[in-house]
Amino acid sequence: MANNCNTFGEFIATKREEKEITLREMARKLNITPPYLSDIEKDRRNPPEKSKLDEIASILNLSEEDRRFMYDLAGKKRNSVSPDLPDYIMERDYVRKVLRKAMDMDAGEAEWLKLLETLEKGEE
């Protein structure tokens, strides 16, 4: 149900309510103030930094799929890349090489899905 959420704030509020954690309790666990958390949940403020996002994921016991969905929503809200990706990209020259090549070729969905298929086959 939470994955029908369109915004980061809506998503974490829904997940928190599903777990029957009150807003004040969640704020306590995150060591932030309740008004700040309330503003985040109501999308009045940007999502916090990645380390805090990881804490949120841990408290809410998010699955890997939900965690990544949360990162994507956080990125969208901040108008930037999903926060789990920048470090991975910047620590690997070859990843940036592939991204720039794809950018130069104006690679579309088909090309990227083919690459994803190759990577998934490699996993098997």
Added chain:
Amino acid sequence: MFLTNVEKDENGVPILTKERLDYIAECYIRDFNAAALKTPQEIDIDSFVFNYLKLKQDFQYLSHCGAYLGMLVYNDTNKLPVYDPVSKKPKYISAKADTVIIDNSLLEEKQECRYRFTVGHEAGHFIGHKDKFLQDMNIEPQFGNDKKPVVSCRASNLEGKFKPYCQWNQYDWMEWQANYISAALLMPKSMVLRMLYDKKLLKAINEEVHYDPRYCCEMFTRVVAQTFNVSMRAAAIRLKNLSLIKLQPGFCN
């Protein structure tokens, strides 16, 4: 949920005796956490209101001076006025129906008891008055030409300070009812009575005050306040409403 077949006055305000309000509160507490009606204990009012009743929560400055401590939003709105301490002016926020907004001042140190009572008070409005407020919105504006879908609760009312009874209007009645429901949720009548009839407790209190009856009442009020995690004032007013003590002027001001 437990407020059925209730008579209403000409303004649509439910007519509820103290006994009925106590009964309704205990029905809710029993459904929420039956153990809380077996031993006198602090009620987790946050969990009751936000997990069990499924209301939402927000925190704002409701005024520049702490005059308003709580607010219940009973219809979606994009134009809810609150105070912005940065610009020192009112600002508008949006809020969804069934949201309890608590004044930020109640998050400061030593305000936990007031916070708890205020949350219970707003729950009281939700339990007792939501239908009436929604009906009023459809019939007539509450303030001037603006149909504000909220009820804002003054600190003075939450502290039990009302104008003379003969001057009460429908809103004063509803504020009184919300106060009573909050007290009944936080300090269920059956649990208060259990403490009163607890011989061991009364013996300990009497020993504490050296059997001086002048201090027995205050000590019992203190124990009630500590047991249920409410203020001395809330405990004193509760005991008075249950006709268990008489309040002297200046007691717990």
